[in-house]
Amino acid sequence: MSLSVGARSRLIIAGTFLVALVLTILPWPVWTEQFRPSWVALVLVYWCMAIPGRVGVGTGWTAGIILDVLYGSTLGENALALALIAFLTVRFHLQLRMFPRWQQAVVVLLLVAANNLLLLWIKHLSGQAPATWGYLTPSIVSMLIWPWLFVILRDIRRHGNVS
Amino acid sequence: MLQIHGWQIRLPSNLTRFVLFALLSVSLMLLDARGHQLERIRAGLTVLFAPIQLVAAIPIRVGGWVVDFVRGDRALQEEAERLRAERPILMAKLERYDALEAENAHLRELLGTSALVAEKAVAAELLEVASEPFRRTLIIAKGAKDDLYVGQPVIDAYGIRGQVSEVGVLQSKVILITDPGHAIPVQVNRNGLRAIAFGTGAPDSVSIRYLTASADIKVGDLLVSSGIGGGFPFGYPVARVAKIVNNPNESFLDISATPVAQLSNNREVMLIWPTKAALTPPPKPAEDKKPAPAKKPVVKPAPEVKKPVESAAPKPATPAPATPEAQPKVTPPAIEPAGTPAAMPTP
Numbered sequence: 001m002s003l004s005v006g007a008r009s010r011l012i013i014a015g016t017f018l019v020a021l022v023l024t025i026l027p028w029p030v031w032t033e034q035f036r037p038s039w040v041a042l043v044l045v046y047w048c049m050a051i052p053g054r055v056g057v058g059t060g061w062t063a064g065i066i067l068d069v070l071y072g073s074t075l076g077e078n079a080l081a082l083a084l085i086a087f088l089t090v091r092f093h094l095q096l097r098m099f100p101r102w103q104q105a106v107v108v109l110l111l112v113a114a115n116n117l118l119l120l121w122i123k124h125l126s127g128q129a130p131a132t133w134g135y136l137t138p139s140i141v142s143m144l145i146w147p148w149l150f151v152i153l154r155d156i157r158r159h160g161n162v163s
Numbered sequence: 164m165l166q167i168h169g170w171q172i173r174l175p176s177n178l179t180r181f182v183l184f185a186l187l188s189v190s191l192m193l194l195d196a197r198g199h200q201l202e203r204i205r206a207g208l209t210v211l212f213a214p215i216q217l218v219a220a221i222p223i224r225v226g227g228w229v230v231d232f233v234r235g236d237r238a239l240q241e242e243a244e245r246l247r248a249e250r251p252i253l254m255a256k257l258e259r260y261d262a263l264e265a266e267n268a269h270l271r272e273l274l275g276t277s278a279l280v281a282e283k284a285v286a287a288e289l290l291e292v293a294s295e296p297f298r299r300t301l302i303i304a305k306g307a308k309d310d311l312y313v314g315q316p317v318i319d320a321y322g323i324r325g326q327v328s329e330v331g332v333l334q335s336k337v338i339l340i341t342d343p344g345h346a347i348p349v350q351v352n353r354n355g356l357r358a359i360a361f362g363t364g365a366p367d368s369v370s371i372r373y374l375t376a377s378a379d380i381k382v383g384d385l386l387v388s389s390g391i392g393g394g395f396p397f398g399y400p401v402a403r404v405a406k407i408v409n410n411p412n413e414s415f416l417d418i419s420a421t422p423v424a425q426l427s428n429n430r431e432v433m434l435i436w437p438t439k440a441a442l443t444p445p446p447k448p449a450e451d452k453k454p455a456p457a458k459k460p461v462v463k464p465a466p467e468v469k470k471p472v473e474s475a476a477p478k479p480a481t482p483a484p485a486t487p488e489a490q491p492k493v494t495p496p497a498i499e500p501a502g503t504p505a506a507m508p509t510p
Contacts, residue, residue, distance in 0.1 A: 025292040
């Protein structure tokens with residue numbers, strides 16, 4: 001392809017985010033709700049860790065705004081939550097890269113939990129919080145999925161020469 | 164470092180960026196929650212990202228085709244047979260309904276209140292995408308061009324499903340009665356006891372709050388919309404009481420009810436345009452023990468204060484300004500037969 005490295009990288013990254021967004025709003029049965037991983041957050045954490053020079057707070061924020069629009073939630077709440085985990089991941093990306101896979105997964109659990117807690121808190125302010133603990137289970141599922149997603153995204157990054 | 168035309172610009176640090184974007188998010192949220200300035204931007208963005216939703220809706224749509232294909236002729240014939248058998252029964256019911264409606268209109272005329280007026284109803288197709296976790300929302304493929312408005316009741320063949328919460332260009336958002344941010348005024352069909360049904364986020368239950376232990380409500384009671392608040396028309400089924408827990412430590416009963424509408428049915432919903440007259444609750448709820456309050460056409464159920472003017476019964480159609488309660492009654496003057504109040508016998 002005649003695309004520059006930068007343009008191609010951007011396209012590939014955008015593609016992974018699009019897939020994550022589609023997976024997020026894919027209509028699963030209602031009971032699976034508490035087991036749906038936070039796809040966008042996971043993809044964001046990966047890219048922030050792998051290439052923090054290209055993907056960071058701004059990317060997270062933009063993905064969050066798109067998520068807000070798709071969900072029809074208050075504009076800015078997912079944006080804030082994703083900007084937060086992008087910030088944390090970029091801040092600690094050197095440590096994260098050194099961690100063994102399972103330890104990374106634990107950090108991912110914490111990051112996604114922070115994301116969801118922040119969302120829950122914002123929803124509480126506007127009086128729309130659900131009366132359930134189910135809000136925290138997605139972070140556990142996200143943790144379990146992380147090792148596999150990590151391998152997939154790493155292969156995509158290497159094959160596509162994303163940097 | 165970024166170099167533009169020989170100028171060196173330092174890129175903001177990670178923390179600075181986060182603070183900036185966080186401030187931006189917070190101001191967006193405040194603008195979005197408190198005002199309506201962002202509606203146009205949101206509508207534009209929704210159109211821009213609609214393809215993502217369309218892609219996400221593909222599996223279910225394809226699944227539907229496959230199911231239809233596999234089911235084949237026999238199942239379809241059976242279904243047609245069943246529908247054909249059902250039709251005369253429904254038609255018969257409908258005939259009786261017409262008669263009842265006429266009678267109802269006549270009675271209301273005698274009372275001096277306006278009759279229920281027929282409503283426009285339109286079916287809307289759903290876009291099968293997941294709602295935000297633990298919210299109960301739908302996206303329908305109708306928008307501003309179809310005269311939708313925020314707060315519009317959404318029903319199905321069995322009862323009330325929710326209301327339109329956001330009108331976009333091509334699609335709109337519907338918030339279901341089970342959404343944690345939703346509440347609908349209801350009354351027990353049996354005795355007119357009024358309550359509010361709150362959504363909890365659970366897919367198949369609403370909770371009825373603020374009823375004391377002495378309230379006359381039983382498991383199995385049908386709750387219909389009471390029409391108070393002016394959003395939903397009176398008399399549509401909402402939910403059936405499923406469980407009542409009386410905990411003496413709590414001041415109120417803990418009641419959960421199962422919505423009557425098929426909330427998980429992902430095919431179609433009905434949008435209705437209630438007319439002003441239909442929004443008015445019936446003149447007398449059974450729960451006030453006052454003798455014959457129904458005689459008073461203007462005064463809505465609650466206020467006993469206006470009762471003393473017993474002899475002034477024919478007058479009521481006019482004195483709108485003083486009583487805020489009379490407001491809904493006065494709004495549809497066109498439908499009200501002009502002569503009725505005067506013709507009414509004085510009690």
